[in-house]
Amino acid sequence: MTMTTMNPPQTDDLSGAGYLRIENLSKMFGVFAALKSISLEIREGEFVCFLGPSGCGKTTLLRAIAGLDIQTNGSIFQAGRDISRLPPSERDFGIVFQSYALFPNLTVSKNIAYGLESRRMPRAAIAARVMELLQLVGLPDSGEKYPSQLSGGQQQRVALARALATSPGLLLLDEPLSALDARVRVHLRHEIKHLQRRLGITTIMVTHDQEEALTMADRIVVMNHGVIEQVGTATEIYRDPASAFVADFIGTMNFLPGVVTRPGRVAFGGVELDCAGGVNGFAAGTPVTIAVRPEDVSIRNIDGSKSNSFAAQILEMEFLGSFYRGTLIAAGTPADAAGETLTADFSINAVRDLGLADGMSLSIAFPPDCIRVFERQ
Amino acid sequence: MTQATIDATIARGAAQGVARRGGRGVKPKLGRDDWIMRSAMVLIAAFLVVALVLPLYTMLSKSVQDKAGEFIGLTNYAQYFGTPALFASIYNSLFVAVISTVVTISLAFFYAYALTRSCMPGRSLFRGIALIPILAPSLLPGISLVYLFGNQGMLKELLFGHSIYGPIGIVMASVFFTFPHALMILVTALSISDARLYEAATALRASRMRIFFTVTLPAAKYGLISAAFVVFTLVITDFGVPKVIGGQYDVLATDIYKQVIGQQNFEMGAVVSVVLLIPAVIAFIVDRIIQRRQVAQLSARAVPLEPKPSRRFDATMLAFCAVVGFLIVGILGVAMFASLITYWPYDLSLSFRNYRFDLMDGGGWESYWNSIEMASWAALIGTAVIFCGAYFVEKGRGFAAGRVLFQLLAILPLAVPGLVLGLAYIFFFNKPTNPFNFLYGTMAILVISTIVHFYTVSHLTAVTALKQMDPEFEAVSASLKAPFYKTFWRVTVPVCMPAILDISIYLFVNAMTTVSAVVFLYSADTTLASVAVLNMDDAGDIAPAAAMAMMIVYTSAAVRLVHALATRGLARRTQAWRRR
Numbered sequence: 009m010t011m012t013t014m015n016p017p018q019t020d021d022l023s024g025a026g027y028l029r030i031e032n033l034s035k036m037f038g039v040f041a042a043l044k045s046i047s048l049e050i051r052e053g054e055f056v057c058f059l060g061p062s063g064c065g066k067t068t069l070l071r072a073i074a075g076l077d078i079q080t081n082g083s084i085f086q087a088g089r090d091i092s093r094l095p096p097s098e099r100d101f102g103i104v105f106q107s108y109a110l111f112p113n114l115t116v117s118k119n120i121a122y123g124l125e126s127r128r129m130p131r132a133a134i135a136a137r138v139m140e141l142l143q144l145v146g147l148p149d150s151g152e153k154y155p156s157q158l159s160g161g162q163q164q165r166v167a168l169a170r171a172l173a174t175s176p177g178l179l180l181l182d183e184p185l186s187a188l189d190a191r192v193r194v195h196l197r198h199e200i201k202h203l204q205r206r207l208g209i210t211t212i213m214v215t216h217d218q219e220e221a222l223t224m225a226d227r228i229v230v231m232n233h234g235v236i237e238q239v240g241t242a243t244e245i246y247r248d249p250a251s252a253f254v255a256d257f258i259g260t261m262n263f264l265p266g267v268v269t270r271p272g273r274v275a276f277g278g279v280e281l282d283c284a285g286g287v288n289g290f291a292a293g294t295p296v297t298i299a300v301r302p303e304d305v306s307i308r309n310i311d312g313s314k315s316n317s318f319a320a321q322i323l324e325m326e327f328l329g330s331f332y333r334g335t336l337i338a339a340g341t342p343a344d345a346a347g348e349t350l351t352a353d354f355s356i357n358a359v360r361d362l363g364l365a366d367g368m369s370l371s372i373a374f375p376p377d378c379i380r381v382f383e384r385q
Numbered sequence: 386m387t388q389a390t391i392d393a394t395i396a397r398g399a400a401q402g403v404a405r406r407g408g409r410g411v412k413p414k415l416g417r418d419d420w421i422m423r424s425a426m427v428l429i430a431a432f433l434v435v436a437l438v439l440p441l442y443t444m445l446s447k448s449v450q451d452k453a454g455e456f457i458g459l460t461n462y463a464q465y466f467g468t469p470a471l472f473a474s475i476y477n478s479l480f481v482a483v484i485s486t487v488v489t490i491s492l493a494f495f496y497a498y499a500l501t502r503s504c505m506p507g508r509s510l511f512r513g514i515a516l517i518p519i520l521a522p523s524l525l526p527g528i529s530l531v532y533l534f535g536n537q538g539m540l541k542e543l544l545f546g547h548s549i550y551g552p553i554g555i556v557m558a559s560v561f562f563t564f565p566h567a568l569m570i571l572v573t574a575l576s577i578s579d580a581r582l583y584e585a586a587t588a589l590r591a592s593r594m595r596i597f598f599t600v601t602l603p604a605a606k607y608g609l610i611s612a613a614f615v616v617f618t619l620v621i622t623d624f625g626v627p628k629v630i631g632g633q634y635d636v637l638a639t640d641i642y643k644q645v646i647g648q649q650n651f652e653m654g655a656v657v658s659v660v661l662l663i664p665a666v667i668a669f670i671v672d673r674i675i676q677r678r679q680v681a682q683l684s685a686r687a688v689p690l691e692p693k694p695s696r697r698f699d700a701t702m703l704a705f706c707a708v709v710g711f712l713i714v715g716i717l718g719v720a721m722f723a724s725l726i727t728y729w730p731y732d733l734s735l736s737f738r739n740y741r742f743d744l745m746d747g748g749g750w751e752s753y754w755n756s757i758e759m760a761s762w763a764a765l766i767g768t769a770v771i772f773c774g775a776y777f778v779e780k781g782r783g784f785a786a787g788r789v790l791f792q793l794l795a796i797l798p799l800a801v802p803g804l805v806l807g808l809a810y811i812f813f814f815n816k817p818t819n820p821f822n823f824l825y826g827t828m829a830i831l832v833i834s835t836i837v838h839f840y841t842v843s844h845l846t847a848v849t850a851l852k853q854m855d856p857e858f859e860a861v862s863a864s865l866k867a868p869f870y871k872t873f874w875r876v877t878v879p880v881c882m883p884a885i886l887d888i889s890i891y892l893f894v895n896a897m898t899t900v901s902a903v904v905f906l907y908s909a910d911t912t913l914a915s916v917a918v919l920n921m922d923d924a925g926d927i928a929p930a931a932a933m934a935m936m937i938v939y940t941s942a943a944v945r946l947v948h949a950l951a952t953r954g955l956a957r958r959t960q961a962w963r964r965r
Contacts, residue, residue, distance in 0.1 A: 076782075076860050078413040095416030095782070096863035103864045109857035111876045123865030174865060 027052035027210050028073070028178065033082035035068050035234075042068040043079065044234040053208045055201070057215055057225035061257065065234040066214045067182060073212065074180055075099050087177060102171030106183040108163045110155040116142070116166050117151035123174040141169040144203065161192040168200070172207070179204070181213035185220060197224055218258050222246065230254050248285075252382040255299050262305075262350040265384065266298040274298055274381060277338045279318040284376040288383075295384040302333060304378035305352035307362065310371040317373035323349060325359075325366055332359050339369065413783065418869040423784055426777035426791060429770060433794040435821065436837045440809035441801065447812050448655035461656045471640065471653075475660065478636040481552050482621040482664075485559040489567050489616045490609065492560070496709055497571035499702035502601075504694040506703065512572075514710045516565045517717055520941035522898040522915045525934040526558035527629030528927060529719040537730050550632025558626040561716055563619045564709075567612040574608020575601075580690040610675050614668040621664055622802030624901045625915075629922055637661040638901075641804050645905065651812070658805040669800035717938070724932035739932040746924050748912030753936055756914035759831050760896035767836035767843065768889040775847035776877060780859050780869075799841035803901025806838055811905050826908035834902045839895045843888045850884030851877070882955060890948045894941045 026049035035043040043065045050056050058066035071077040073084060075096040083092040091099050102123075110119050117138050124134045142148050145165035147158075155163050164184055171179060184200070185193045201224045204211050215221050221228045222242040230237045230245060230253075238250040249255035252263065266274040266281070268290045274281050276298055290296055310317045319339035326333045332354045341348060352372065354364055362370070415423075451457045466472050496515060500508050518526070533540050534549035547553055578601070586596045602609075620626075624638040631639055637657055645654040723729065727736045743749035778791045798806075814825045824830045854877065862872040878885065900915045907916050914937050922930040 074860070074864065075413075076863075078411060080410050082411070092411055093414040095414060095419060096860060097416045097418060097866055097868075098414075099864075101864055103857075103861060105855075105857045105861070107855050107857060109855045109861045111858065111872075113876060113879045122862070122867060126865060126867040126871070170861070171864070176864070 026050050027054075027087055028212075029085040030069075030073070031083045031085075033069070033072060033079045033084065035065070035072060035077070036080045041234050043072070045082070046234075046236055048229060048236065048239065050210060050212065052210055055204050055211045055213070055224060055226045057213050057221035057228045058231060059215055059218060059221040059225075059228050059257075060231035060237075062216060064231040066216075066229075066231050068234075069231070070180055070182055070212060070214045073178075074101055074103055100176050101178040101180050102174065102176040103180040103182065104164070104167045104171050104184045106186050108155070108160075108167040108187075110163055110167055110170070112155055114154075115151065116147070116153050116155065116158070119155070119166060120170045120173050122170060127174065137173060141173055144172070145169045146199070159192075160188050161196055164188065164196060165199075168203070172209070177210065179209050179211040181211065183214055183216070185215075186217070193220075200224065222258070230257065232257070249299075249380065252297060252299065252385065255380060255382070260302050260351065262298075262300045262302060263382075264298045264300070264348065264350060266296050266381070268292050268294045268296055268381070274379075277318070278340060279316075279338075281316050281374055281379060282376040283379045283381060285380060288381045290381065290383075297382045297384050299380040299382060300350070300374050300378060302351045302353040304375060305336075305350070306373050306375060307352070307354065307358060307364075307370060310373050314371075314373055316376055316379075317371050319369060320350075320372050321369045322364060322366055325354075325364065331355055332364070334364070336372065416863075418863070419782055419784075422777050422781050422869060423787065425773065426781065426784075426787065429774040429777070430787075430791050430794055432770070433797075433837070433840070436833050437794070437798060437801070437806075437840075440806070440813035443812040443816075444655050444658060444805070444809035447652060448659050450652060452652060461652050465653065465656045465660070470635075471657070474635045474637050474640050474657075477552070477634060478621050478638070478661075479664070481555045481559065481627075481636065482617050484552070485556045485563065485620045486613050486616045488556065489560045489563050490571075490613050492709055493564055493567035493571050493612065494605075494609065495702075495705055496564075497568055497575050498601075499706050500572055501575040502690075502692050503699050503702040504692050505699040505706065511706045511710055514713055515568050517713055517938075518562045519565045520894060520898070520945065521562070521717070521720075521938045522900060522918060522934055523558070523562040523623050523625035524629050524900065524915070524918045524922065524930070525720050525938070526561035526716050527554065527626050528723065528918075528922060528931045528934060529716045530554050530558055530630055531927060532719050532723045532729070532931075533716075548632065550630055551634040554630035554632075555627050555634065555636070558630055559620045559623065561713065562623070562626070563616045564713070566619060567616050570612040570615060571605065571608050574605040574612075576689075578604055578690045580688040583690060607675050607678060611672055614672045614675075618665055618668045618802075622661065622804065622901070624804050624904070625919065628919060638802070638804055641808060642904070645808060645811075651808075654808055655812070658802075658808050661802055662800075662805055665802050665805075666800045673796070720931045720938075721935055723928055724935045726928065729928060739928040740936075742917070742929060742933060745921055745926050745929050748917050748920075752912035752917040753914045753933070755828070755911055756897055756937070757940065759828060759835065759911075759913060760893045762828070762832045763835040763839075763896040764889040764893040766832065767839070767892045768885060770836065771840060771843045771888060772847045772881070772885055775844050775851055776873065779848055779851040780877075782859070795844040796841055798837050798839075801838075803838050803899060804904070806834060807902040807905035810834055810902070826906075826911070828911050830906055831903050831911060831913070834906055835896045835899060836892070838899065838902045839892055843891060846884055846888050846891070847881070850881045854880060883952060886948060886952055886955075890945065893944055897937050897941050 028050040030046055030048040033043055033046040034041065046065075046069060058069060060066050068077065072079045075091070075094055075098075078093070083090060085091065086100060111122065114122070117135075120138045120141050121134050124137055129137070138151065139148070142151055145168055147162060147165055147169075150158060150162065150166075155166065158166065164187075168184075181200075185196055188196065197220060213220075213224065222245075225242065227239060227241055228245050229239050232253050238245055238254045240248075240250075245254060246258055249258065249261075255261045256263070264276055266276045268287050269275050269280055270292050272283055272286055274283060274287060274296060281298070287296065320336045321339060322334050322336055324335045326335075334352050334354055335349050336352055337349050358364065364370070448461055449456060449458060451460070496511075499505060500512055530549055531554075532538060534544050534554070535541070538549070544553070549557075582600050582604075583596060586600050591599065621636075622638060624642060627634070627636045627639045628642065635643075637660060641654050641657045641661065644650045644657060724739050725735045725737070726732075727734045727738055742753070743751075748755070774791070774795065778788050778795070781788060801809075810830065813819065814821055814830060816822065824833070858872060858876060859869065862869070862876075898915055900919055903913055904916055904919065907913055914933055918930045918933045918937070921927075921933065
C-alpha cells in the first residue's frame with residue numbers, strides 16, 4: 009500500500025489503510041436520506057461490488073465517489089488525497105455507464121482517444137494507445153466504425169476502453185452489464201474480471217444482480233436503505249450472512265419461526281435443533297428466525313436417531329432442470345399454519361434413488377453448521 | 386485485510402470523521418467548467434431580464450401613472466372601463482378569437498386525421514400546402530380577402546351584402562394564418578398512437594365510429610386542448626389581420642396601436658396591453674399545465690399505427706383536404722395575382738409595376754433588405770444564445786435555484802404578445818436615463834425584440850433535443866478531463882445540428898413575417914418589409930402591399946428550401962453515424 013508523501017495522512021493510523029477511504033458519508037435528497045453515514049475502505053487493485061436492491065443507495069454512493077452528486081456530509085480519500093469537495097474533472101477515475109454513453113457522432117477510435125486528446129499527447133502516441141486498447145478489449149478492427157454500428161456488448165467494450173485509456177487510478181462501473189442479453193452478459197463478466205486482474209486497477213462496480221457480484225467481486229458491499237449491511241467475500245456473504253436481509257437477498261433462504269431453548273439450541277415446531285454457529289447471542293426463551301438454505305436440507309441416510317432431523321411431507325415438487333425444488337411441511341404442523349412451509353432442493357439423483365414424489369413423507373435434517381439464527385421481525 | 390480490520394476501520398472512521406466533519410455539510414468545490422457555465426448562464430439570464438422583465442415592469446408601472454409620470458393608482462383603468470368604445474374591444478377580441486379557434490381546430494383536426502390515419506394519395510403534398518401560411522405575414526390573408534370580397538372584390542356577391550371588413554374578415558384571415566400551427570400540434574398528437582389499442586377495439590367488435598370516440602379522441606385530447614390555446618392566443622394577440630381587414634371593428638390589438646401611434650396616449654396603451662396580457666397569460670398557464678400532463682402518453686413498447694387503405698374513407702379525406710388545400714393555395718394565389726396586376730380592376734395586364742417599392746411610402750426596397758439583415762442577425766445570434774442557454778440549464782451541475790429561475794425566464798416570452806413587448810420596449814429603452822437608451826431606433830433593438838419574442842419555442846426545441854442526449858456524456862467527459870466546451874463543440878452541437886437548424890429557420894422566418902413587436906420599434910433607417918406591407922396597405926397602396934407580402938413569402942420559402950437541402954446534405958456528411 010503506497011501513500012503519497014505530499015499529502016500526509018490525516019488520521020493517526022493509516023499504515024494499513026486502503027486506496028479509497030470513505031468516512032461517514034451521508035447524502036440527503038430533501039428529507040430523504042439516501043446514504044446514512046457510510047464508512048468503507050477499498051484496497052488498491054481490489055474489485056469491489058456494491059450490491060443491493062434498487063433504491064438502496066449503491067448508485068448514489070458511486071456517484072459521490074465520482075463527484076457527480078457530491079455527498080451532504082462525510083469525506084472521501086483517494087490515494088491519501090482528500091477528494092471530498094472536488095468536481096469530477098479534478099478526480100482520478102474512469103467510468104462506464106449502463107447506457108455506455110458513447111459519443112454517437114465520433115468513431116470508436118475517436119471515442120477512445122477523447123480523454124487522451126485532452127492531455128495533449130502527440131498524435132502518434134494517441135493512435136498507438138488507441139490500438140493497444142482496441143486489442144485489449146478484443147475489437148482491433150472496429151476503430152473506424154460508429155457506435156451505432158456495434159452490438160450492445162461491443163459498445164460496452166468500447167466504453168470500457170475509453171474509460172481505461174487515460175490509465176485512471178480507479179475504475180467505476182455503473183451497472184455496466186444490465187442492458188445486455190443474458191448470454192453476452194455472462195461472457196463480458198469474465199472478460200471484465202480478467203481485464204481488471206491483468207491491469208490491477210482498483211474497480212468498483214454497482215449491480216443489483218447477485219450472480220454478477222458473486223462471480224466478479226473480490227469483496228461485496230451489500231447495501232440496503234442507505235446503510236451497509238455487510239462487507240465480505242462472496243463465500244463469506246453467502247455462507248455467513250450478517251443479517252436476515254443479506255441472507256434473504258443473496259441466494260434463497262428458508263426463514264422459519266423458532267425459540268431459543270438454551271445456548272446453541274433452538275426449538276422449531278416440536279424439534280430441538282443444534283446450531284453449531286450459536287444462536288446469535290439471544291437469551292433462552294427469545295423468539296427468533298431460523299434460516300436454512302434449501303440446498304442445505306439433507307434427506308439421505310436419515311433415521312430418527314440422527315440429530316436435527318424430523319419428519320416432513322412433500323407438498324409439491326418443481327422441476328428446475330438440473331434439480332428439483334420441493335415445498336415441504338413439517339409433520340404435525342397444524343393445518344391452519346399452512347403458510348409455514350419450507351423449500352428444499354433435491355438433486356436429480358436423490359429424486360431418482362429415493363423415488364421422491366408429491367405427497368410423500370420422509371425424514372429431513374438441518375445440518376447444525378448450516379443453521380443461522382436472526383432476530384424475529 | 387480481514388473482516389476484523391475492515392470493521393475496525395469502519396469504527397475508527399466513524400469516531401474520527403464525526404469529530405472533524407460531522408454536522409457541517411460538504412461544500413462542493415466548483416471546477417473551472419462550473420464557473421464558466423454558471424457565468425454564461427447568468428449572462429443570458431441578465432439579457433432576458435434587461436430585454437424582457439424590466440421593460441414589462443416599466444410598462445406595468447406606466448399603466449398606473451399619469452402623463453407626468455406621477456403614480457395615480459388605477460385611475461387609468463377606471464377611465465378605460467368607463468369608456469364603452471374601449472372596453473367593447475374586449476368582447477370583440479374574445480368573440481373573433483373563440484370563433485376562429487373553433488373553426489381552425491375543426492378543420493385542422495380532420496386535416497391532421499387525414500394526414501395520419503388515411504391512405505389517401507399526396508399526403509406529403511397536402512402537408513406541405515398546409516404549412517404555406519407560416520411563410521407569410523398575417524397581413525397577407527387580409528390583403529387577399531380584400532381582393533376577393535372587398536368593395537371591388539372578385540367574389541363580393543358570395544357574402545350576400547355582408548362586409549368583409551369586420552369580424553367575418555378577421556375570422557377568415559385568422560383561420561388561414563393559424564391553421565399550420567394547429568395542424569402541427571394535432572399531427573403530432575395523432576401520430577403517437579398505439580396500434581394495439583385499435584387492434585383490441587376491433588377485436589371487441591367496436592364500430593369505426595365508436596373507436597374514434599373511445600380511442601382516437603381521448604388520445605388526442607391534450608393535443609386538441611393545446612392547439613386550441615395556441616390558436617386562441619395567436620388570434621387574440623395578432624395585430625396584422627384586424628389592422629388590414631378589421632375596418633371599424635376594434636379589437637384589443639388594434640386599440641393598443643391606435644392609442645400609441647394614433648393618439649400618442651402611451652398610458653392608455655399600457656392599460657390595454659395589460660388587459661391583453663391577461664387572456665394571453667391564462668392561455669399560457671393552462672397550456673403549460675396540459676403539456677406537463679401529456680408527458681409519457683406513449684409507452685416505449687407501443688406499436689405505431691399503420692393506416693389501412695379504405696376506398697370510401699380515403700376518398701372522403703382526399704376531398705376534404707383538397708378543398709382546404711385549394712383555399713390555402715387560393716388565398717396565396719390571389720395575393721400573388723394581385724401583386725402582378727397592373728391596376729385592379731381597370732388594367733388587368735400583368736406587370737412588375739407594384740414591385741417598384743421605391744416609388745411608394747413604406748421604405749421601399751430598403752425595407753426589404755433591412756428585413757433580410759434583421760432576420761439573419763436574429764437567426765444567427767438568437768440561435769447561438771438560445772441554444773447555449775438551453776445547454777447550460779439542461780447540462781449544468783448544481784446551482785438548482787439558478788436553473789429553475791432561468792427556465793422560468795425562458796418560458797415567459799411565450800405569454801407576452803408581440804405588441805405588448807414592443808410597447809414595453811418603447812417605455813423602457815426610450816427613457817434618456819436608461820443606459821441602454823443608445824439601442825433605441827437601431828437595428829439591434831429590432832433583433833433583440835425578435836429574439837425575445839420568439840425565445841420560448843426555440844428554447845423548448847433546444848431543450849427537447851438536449852434531453853434526448855445521454856445525460857452521462859458530461860459525466861464521462863469530466864472523468865476524461867475534457868473541458869465542457871470541447872464536448873459541447875465536438876459532440877453536443879453536431880448531434881443537435883438538426884434542432885439547431887430548425888431553431889435558426891424558425892427565427893429567420895418569424896423575423897421576416899412578424900409585425901407586432903417591431904411596428905413600435907422601427908426607425909426611418911430601419912423600416913422592415915412586414916411593416917412596409919402594413920404602411921402601404923394603410924396608405925391605400927394595396928397592390929404594392931401584396932407585392933411586398935409576396936416578397937416575404939418568396940424569401941421565407943427560398944430559405945426553407947435551402948434549409949431542407951442543407952439539412953439533407955448535412956445529414957449525408959456529418960450525421961453518417963445515424964445510419965447503421
